[in-house]
Amino acid sequence: MQSELIIFTFFSMEPLKSVKWGFIGCGEVTEKKSGPAFQQIEGSQIVAVMSRNKEKAQSYAERHNIPRFYTDAQSLVADPEVNAVYIATPPSSHATYAIMALRAGKPAYIEKPMAACYEDCLRINRIARLMDIPCFVAYYRRHLPYFQKVRELVNNGCVGRVLTVQIRFSVPPRELDYNSTDLPWRLQPDIAGRGGYFYDLAPHQIDLLQQMFGTIIEAEGYGANMAGLYKVEDTINACFRFDSGITGSASWCFVAHESARTDRIAIVGQNGTLTFSVFDYKPITLDNGDGHQEFVVPNPPHVQQPLIQLVVDHLRGNATCDCDNLAATSVNWVMDKILGVFKL
Numbered sequence: 001m002q003s004e005l006i007i008f009t010f011f012s013m014e015p016l017k018s019v020k021w022g023f024i025g026c027g028e029v030t031e032k033k034s035g036p037a038f039q040q041i042e043g044s045q046i047v048a049v050m051s052r053n054k055e056k057a058q059s060y061a062e063r064h065n066i067p068r069f070y071t072d073a074q075s076l077v078a079d080p081e082v083n084a085v086y087i088a089t090p091p092s093s094h095a096t097y098a099i100m101a102l103r104a105g106k107p108a109y110i111e112k113p114m115a116a117c118y119e120d121c122l123r124i125n126r127i128a129r130l131m132d133i134p135c136f137v138a139y140y141r142r143h144l145p146y147f148q149k150v151r152e153l154v155n156n157g158c159v160g161r162v163l164t165v166q167i168r169f170s171v172p173p174r175e176l177d178y179n180s181t182d183l184p185w186r187l188q189p190d191i192a193g194r195g196g197y198f199y200d201l202a203p204h205q206i207d208l209l210q211q212m213f214g215t216i217i218e219a220e221g222y223g224a225n226m227a228g229l230y231k232v233e234d235t236i237n238a239c240f241r242f243d244s245g246i247t248g249s250a251s252w253c254f255v256a257h258e259s260a261r262t263d264r265i266a267i268v269g270q271n272g273t274l275t276f277s278v279f280d281y282k283p284i285t286l287d288n289g290d291g292h293q294e295f296v297v298p299n300p301p302h303v304q305q306p307l308i309q310l311v312v313d314h315l316r317g318n319a320t321c322d323c324d325n326l327a328a329t330s331v332n333w334v335m336d337k338i339l340g341v342f343k344l
Helices: 035-040 054-063 073-078 091-103 118-131 145-155 197-213 305-315 325-338
Strands: 019-024 044-050 068-070 084-087 108-110 135-137 162-170 216-224 235-242 247-253 262-269 272-276 284-288 291-295
Touching: 019 073, 035 044, 035 305, 044 054, 044 073, 054 068, 068 073, 073 091, 084 091, 091 108, 091 118, 118 135, 118 325, 135 325, 145 197, 145 272, 145 284, 162 197, 197 216, 197 235, 197 247, 197 262, 197 325, 216 325, 235 325
Parallel strands: 019 044, 019 084, 044 068, 084 108, 108 135, 162 247
Antiparallel strands: 162 262, 216 235, 235 247, 262 272, 272 284, 284 291
């Protein structure tokens, strides 16, 4: 059998004077969470957008004053004006588009999770390393003021030595979840990967905890489909251990009764407990020897802007961004371990 010859053109990434983004995907996340920020940051602009739906791509380009639109990802990546690529598609296509951009010598900024599985993350890492091109993942909560306040309280010793962390997340199913003929893409394994809403929401929680307490080096879990509304898991329980020695537990239920609705992480220490939410941004609460305190911390209107600012600064040679492909890969490893995808 004749082997395929793959020829790489190697790049040495020099700082960019101006970051000119091409968007692959122009869905809901790009409308407010991320898209406007790319235009508001100095030294950053959007020059092209791509969707397989021509009308959608054209409408997005016209509404956001973007010069060009495409219906083919390769055409966007090959655009000489595009020097960085934002991948805002469902996870099953992240590896394909990221590798496409990196092989062209263009940095990638990928929506979370980094890919549909741990193995796809390794594929992206291999090409990023070979090409020596930066790759980032949109774990933007790291850099929001709300979570920076959580880290500040922990680092200041407000709960003393941390003993354990507990994730609790429960929500009722949405009306769309009952429609087996047109399920949300997050519940379609061929588009979102295994795990449904778990793979969409848990990455933010896991990434935040790893940033605070170190890499999770052991994880076990049980996933089940309890309600039978769709094919993927709707209830997951897990335990894990960080390289710092701290242990933790977690439970996620996406088909719970309204009475069980919870979005809560508790950091339990020798001298107190700190609790916060990840998606609701409820007041951060601290209970210790000084009594009960609450902290209300607002976030910017475009929640990805602080991270996008850091990515742009990195690409222009003015900063170092820690939300890279290597940090993000460990999140996928933890999720795949919890779901029992592999036994490494």
